[in-house]
Amino acid sequence: MSRPERLKDWWRGQRQRDDRGDASIQMAIIFPFVLLATVAVVQASMWFYARQIALTAAREGLTAARAYQSSSADGAAQARDVLERTAGDSLRGYSVSVSSSGQRVQVQVTGTAQSMIPGVSGLHVSQSASGPQERWVNPGSE
Secondary structure: OOHHHHHHHHHHHHHHHHOOOHHHHHHHHHHHHHHHHHHHHHHHHHHHHHHHHHHHHHHHHHHHHHOOOOOHHHHHHHHHHHHHHHOOOOEEEEEEEEEEOOOEEEEEEEEEEOOOOOOOOOOEEEEEEEEEOOOOOOOOOO
16 A cells, blocks of 8 residues: 555544544534423413413403493402412413403503523513493484
């Protein structure tokens, strides 16, 4: 075997030996990004779920507040009841506000979604529902 051939064989052996551990290094570089993406997906899901809880409470409160001869207090009580039953730890520090103009009612539910990251407060959630107030109207008067 000539010297250049021996040098090629030696170089191939060196390259194969030098590649050992590359997979570990690649995983060490990529894994934090995979972990960060996973936490971001879970956090977004928790925020979305908290929004759905707030929207459900606002809709239920609206249904109670806009019924014939009901008051804003009825709507707020219904929304709080729904939140007490469904929110758990998913929606924290929630508040309910009901406003009525005599013709339209609006129920707004705000709170904070639970956070996956320790020491970081959750994302703010605000959902509202509005609709016409049911009332008796004499035919031809409006």
